[in-house]
Amino acid sequence: MVATLLFDERMANGLDGPDGRPSVRPNLGRISMRYIIAASLIALSTAAFGAPAKPSLTPAQRTATHDMFEHVINTPTVIGRHKVPEMAHYLADQFKAAGFPEVDIHVMTYHSESASTGADETAALIVRWRAAGTPKAKPIMLMGHMDVVEAKREDSTTDPFMMTERDGYYYGRGAIDMKDGIVGITQALINLKAAGFKPKRDIVVLFTGDEETNGIGAKKGASEWLDLLGHPEYGLNADGGGGGVNPDGSPAGFTMQSAEKTYAGYTLTVRNRGGHSSKPRKDNAIYDLMHALERLEAYQFKPQMGPTTRAYFQGREKQEKGPLGDAMRRWLANIDDREAADFIEASESEVGLTRTRCVPTRLFAGHADNALPQLATAMVNCRIFPGSDPNEIKAELERIVANPAVAVTRNDDQVASLSSPLRPDITGAYTKAVQTLHPGMPVFPEMSTGATDGRPFRVAGIPIYGTNGGWVVVPVDFRAHGKDERLPVESLYDNVVHWQMMLRDLAGK
Numbered sequence: 236m237v238a239t240l241l242f243d244e245r246m247a248n249g250l251d252g253p254d255g256r257p258s259v260r261p262n263l264g265r266i267s268m269r270y271i272i273a274a275s276l277i278a279l280s281t282a283a284f285g286a287p288a289k290p291s292l293t294p295a296q297r298t299a300t301h302d303m304f305e306h307v308i309n310t311p312t313v314i315g316r317h318k319v320p321e322m323a324h325y326l327a328d329q330f331k332a333a334g335f336p337e338v339d340i341h342v343m344t345y346h347s348e349s350a351s352t353g354a355d356e357t358a359a360l361i362v363r364w365r366a367a368g369t370p371k372a373k374p375i376m377l378m379g380h381m382d383v384v385e386a387k388r389e390d391s392t393t394d395p396f397m398m399t400e401r402d403g404y405y406y407g408r409g410a411i412d413m414k415d416g417i418v419g420i421t422q423a424l425i426n427l428k429a430a431g432f433k434p435k436r437d438i439v440v441l442f443t444g445d446e447e448t449n450g451i452g453a454k455k456g457a458s459e460w461l462d463l464l465g466h467p468e469y470g471l472n473a474d475g476g477g478g479g480v481n482p483d484g485s486p487a488g489f490t491m492q493s494a495e496k497t498y499a500g501y502t503l504t505v506r507n508r509g510g511h512s513s514k515p516r517k518d519n520a521i522y523d524l525m526h527a528l529e530r531l532e533a534y535q536f537k538p539q540m541g542p543t544t545r546a547y548f549q550g551r552e553k554q555e556k557g558p559l560g561d562a563m564r565r566w567l568a569n570i571d572d573r574e575a576a577d578f579i580e581a582s583e584s585e586v587g588l589t590r591t592r593c594v595p596t597r598l599f600a601g602h603a604d605n606a607l608p609q610l611a612t613a614m615v616n617c618r619i620f621p622g623s624d625p626n627e628i629k630a631e632l633e634r635i636v637a638n639p640a641v642a643v644t645r646n647d648d649q650v651a652s653l654s655s656p657l658r659p660d661i662t663g664a665y666t667k668a669v670q671t672l673h674p675g676m677p678v679f680p681e682m683s684t685g686a687t688d689g690r691p692f693r694v695a696g697i698p699i700y701g702t703n704g705g706w707v708v709v710p711v712d713f714r715a716h717g718k719d720e721r722l723p724v725e726s727l728y729d730n731v732v733h734w735q736m737m738l739r740d741l742a743g744k
Contacts, residue, residue, distance in 0.1 A: 289671070289672060290671065290672075290732050290735075290736070291728070291732060292426075292728050292731060292732060296422070296426055296731070297728055299422065299425075300418060300422045300727060300728060300731055301727075303329065303418050303421065303422060304398065304405065304414065304415070304418045304727055305398045306325060307322055307325070307326075307381075307409070307414045307417060307418060308396070308397075308398040308405070308407035308408070308409055308410065308414055309396060309397055309398055309407075310322045310325070310396075311383075311396040311408070312381050312382045312383050312409070312444070313382070313383060313384065313385045313386075314347065314355050314357070314382060314445065314447070314448045315355055317355065317356060319357040319358050319381050319382055319444035319445075320342065320344055320356065320357065320358040320444075322358075322381050323342045323358040323359065323360045323381060323442065323444065324342055324358075326360055326381075326417070326421055326442065327340050327342050327360055327362070329421060329425065330362050330421070330424070330425070333424075333425040333428055333429065334428055335362060335364060335424075335428070339362060339363040339364070339365065340360075340361075340362050340363075341360070341361040341362075341463060342358055342359075342360055343358060343359040343360070343361060343452075343455070343460065344356060344357070344358045345357060345358070345359070345444075345451065345452065345455065346451075347444070347445035347448060347449045347451045347452070348449065348451075355445075357382065357444030357445050357452070358381075358444045359441065359442060359443045359444055359452040359455070359456065359460075360381070360440065360441075360442040361439065361440065361441055361460065361463050361464065362424075362439065362440040363437060363438075363439045363440075363463070363464075363465065364424060364428070364434060364437065364438040364439070364440075365434075365437050366433075366434050366435055366436050366437050367433035367434065367435065368435075370435070370436045370437055371435045371436050372435075372436045372468060373436065373437075373465065373466060373467060373468035374436060374437035374438065374439045374464065374465040374466070374467040374468065375436060375437070375438050375439070375467060375468065375469065375470075375471065375738075375741055375742055376439050376440075376441055376464055376467035376469070376470035376471070376692075376697075377420045377424075377438065377439070377440050377441070377470070377471050377473070377734075378440075378441050378442075378443075378470050378471065378472040378473065378474065378688055378689065378699070379413055379416045379417045379420060379441075379442050379443075379472070379473040379474055379688075380413060380417075380442065380443045380444070380445075380446030380447065380452075380474060380688055381414075381417060381442050381443065381444050382443075382444050382445055382446060382447050382448070383408045383409040383412065383414070383447060384408070384412075384447050384716050386408045386720075390718055391406075391718050391719050392406075392718075392719055393406045393407070393719065394407075395407060395408040395720070396408055398410075400724065403723060403724055403725075404721040404722060404723055404724060405721060405722050405723075405724055405727060406719060406720065406721045407720065407721075408720055409720070410720045410721050410722040411705065411707065411712070411714070411715050411720060411721070411722050412474075412715035412716065412720065413473060413474045413703070415473075415703075415705045415722050415726070415727055415730055416473025416474060416703045416705065416730070417442060417473065418727070418730075418731070419473060419703065419704065419705065419727075419730035419731050419733065419734050420440065420473055420734055421440075422731045423731050423732075423733075423734035423735045423738060424438070424440070424734075424738075426731065426735055427735055427738060427739070432738075432739065432743065433743075434738075434742040434743065435742060435743060435744065436742055437465050438738065438742055439463075439464050439465055439467060441456050441460075441464060441470075441688075443456065443688055446474065446687065446688045450686075450688060450690075450691070452688070453688035453689075453690070453691045453692070454691045456688075456691070456692070457691035457692045457694070457695040457697065458691075458695070461695075467697060468697075469655070469658075469661070469697060469698045469699065469700065470689065470692055470697060470698070470699040470700070471661075471699075471700055471702045471737070471741075472492070472687060472688065472689050472699050472700065472701045472702065472703075473701075473702075473703040473734075474687045474688065474689075474701065474703070475491075475492030475681075475683065475687055475689065475699075475700070475701015475702070475703060476489070476490060476491050476492055476665070476681075476700070476701035476702045476703040476704070477489065477490070477701075477703045477704065477705045477706060477707075478490065478669065478673070478676065478678075478706050479706050479707045479708060479709035479712070480673075480706065480708055480709065481708070481709055482708055482709075482711065486673065486675060486676045486677060487709040488550075488676065488677045488678070488679060489669045489673070489676055489677070489678045489679075489706070490678070490679055490680065490681035490701075491661075491662060491665050491678065491679075491680055491681065491700055491701060491702055492680075492681045492682075492683050492687075492689075492700065492701025492702075493543045493654055493655045493656075493657055493680045493681070493682070493698075493700055493701075494541065494543040494544075494621050494654035494655065494680075494681075494682040494683070495621065495652075495682065495683040495685070495686050495687060495689060495690055495693075496587070496591075496618040496619055496620060496621065496682065496683065496684050496685070496686070497617075497618070497619040497620075497621065497623070497625060497649055497650075497651050497652065497686075497690075498616075498617075498618060498619075498649060498685070498686040498690075499616075499617045499619055499625040499628065499645070499646075499647060499649045500614060500615070500616055500617070500645070500646035500647055501593070501614075501615045501617060501628075501629060501632055501643055501644065501645055501646060502612055502613070502614055502615070502643070502644050502646055503524060503527055503528070503595075503612065503613045503615060503632075503636065503641050503642070503643055504610070504611075504612045504641070504642045504643075504644065505520040505521075505523045505524045505527075505610070505611045505612070505640055505641050505642075506520065506609065506610055506640075506642075507519065507520040507523075507607065507608060507609050507610075507611075507640075508609065509606055509607045509608060509609035510606070510607045511605070511606065511607070512604075512605045512606055512607055513605075514607075515607065516607070518640075519607060519608065520600065520607075520608040520609065520610060520611040521600050521601070521608050521611045523611070523638060523640050523641055524598075524600065524611040524612070524613055524641065526638070527613075527635075527636040527638060527641045528595055528613060530635050530636060530637065531593060531595070531615070531632070531635055531636070534635045535577060535580075535590070536590040536591040536592065536593075536620075536631070537590060538566075538570070538573060538576035538577075538580070538589045538590045539589070539590055539591075539620045539622075539623075540566075540570050540589070541620075541621060541622065541654055541682070542654060542656075542657060542680075543621075543654050543657070543680045543681065543682045544588060544589075544682050545567070546657065546679065546680045547588070547679055547680055547681060547682065548563050548566065548567055548579075549567060550677065550679040551563055551585075551679075552564050552567060554677075558578070559578070559579065559582055559585070562575040562576075562578040562579050563575075563579060566579060566589075576589045576590070577589075586684075587618060587684035588682060588684065590620055591617060591618065591619045591620045591623060591628060592617065592618050592684075593615050593616070593617040593618075593628070593632065594615065594616055594617075595613045595614065595615050595616075596614050596615070596616045597613070597614035598611075598612070598613050598614075599611070599612045599613075600612070614646070615632070618684050618685070619651065621651070621652065621653060621654050621682065622651055622653055622654075623651055624650075624651050625645065625649055625650065625651065626645075629643055629644075629645055650694055652690055652693040652694040653693060654682070654693075655693060655698035655699055655700055656698060657680060658698075660741065661700050661702070661741070662678075662680075663740075664736075664737045664740040664741050665678065665700070665702045665737060666678045667736065667740065668704060668733045668736040668737050668740075669704065669733070671736060672704070672729050672732060672733060673706070681701070683701070687699075687701070689701070702737065703730065703733075704729060704730045704732075704733025704734060704737075705722065705726045705727070705729070705730040705733075706723065706726045706729065707722070707723065707726065708723065
């Protein structure tokens with residue numbers, strides 16, 4: 236059933252691929268579409284697996300998980316605070332204490348620097364659990380990031396860097412973005428090793444230290460650290476996937492992230508000879524820039540649909556019965572029905588899923604109150620549909636602006652990456668784990684509108700899947716990067732069990 240649905244011939248000619256930054260997240264680590272009701276059922280029904288008792292952690296395992304989570308939440312791994320190496324060494328010590336050989340545990344320190352964040356020393360953690368005997372396949376990589384965004388005490392009701400348990404929740408910065416995933420992977424591996432599990436292929440861990448800022452750790456992982464990682468066949472990213480329940484307890488759905496938009500930045504620049512403000516002319520740098528942005532505001536990029544988004548909307552239209560669902564059904568039936576695609580794109584829940592989107596995020600102009608501006612610039616952030624070249628988007632922006640006085644330049648060297656194929660082994664293992672813990676929960680693929688550390692690996696030809704198992708209440712817990720970030724208490728422990736089940740399936744056969 237999985238293979239039939241995932242590889243439906245109607246998907247075969249689609250596009251799809253990744254990049255960008257937040258992640259459509261309800262995020263369990265970023266607010267992403269992971270948690271909204273949506274999508275195309277890529278999976279097996281609960282009945283296909285029977286109805287076994289819900290697996291759970293032992294009291295000792297719960298205590299160990301709680302203590303690890305508290306320790307990492309209480310470590311303020313914000314760029315500039317120099318605490319990421321401390322967290323990396325702490326986690327390394329947990330692996331060593333669990334019996335993982337020291338020779339296979341590496342804390343990689345490196346500098347992460349950009350014009351916006353400055354320079355900071357950060358760290359990545361690489362751990363390799365070698366197969367028992369001759370490996371049956373290339374390694375599976377488990378991914379996550381240790382860094383978090385800044386948070387101010389006065390902006391929250393609890394100290395963001397002190398884990399607080401209240402009303403059935405764990406509060407703290409990184410609770411869902413994404414220290415729950417770091418702990419889920421780490422504790423799952425420790426529990427599996429203690430239980431005598433013997434993987435039939437290597438399992439490698441890569442926890443980076445600058446995903447929220449510069450992403451250099453992921454770039455190094457996909458290039459100069461590949462030998463340490465064993466050139467993995469694919470990666471499972473805890474900074475993607477996950478799900479939720481509605482406030483009434485009904486299932487909202489779980490998603491598996493298999494594509495990301497490309498994050499790219501552009502600058503619109505207008506230069507002018509300027510002059511005295513008492514002698515205004517028609518050629519004004521600010522007016523030229525304003526008109527260019529008005530054209531961008533009115534412009535709609537061409538709708539696109541790939542395997543992931545087709546599967547998403549095939550599931551979504553089954554849940555949406557009103558005009559939005561009608562538009563989804565029309566677009567699925569006819570990809571050239573632009574009116575239907577535009578209607579979908581206008582929905583707050585679906586925005587960004589039908590095409591490339593570009594929006595101005597910063598403005599600068601002028602040099603004096605009483606002078607005509609000689610320079611006006613706008614920073615434009617684009618989230619580009621997978622498979623589209625950022626250089627082609629630059630050319631399209633130039634056509635949109637349609638004014639030779641407005642120069643369009645690129646701010647980065649991002650390249651387009653393709654989506655990860657919807658593999659039956661991974662979708663099956665993910666769905667089985669989800670539906671064992673949450674019977675009847677719908678599962679579907681997701682294209683993030685933002686970006687994760689998965690992008691450089693997809694560019695390097697290593698498919699990445701967002702497969703975290705944490706859950707939240709939709710939409711009240713969509714708080715990553717915001718006030719009172721929190722995670723349901725039981726979600727933390729469910730996530731450890733989720734990773735244990737997935738790894739037994741994928742690395743134990």
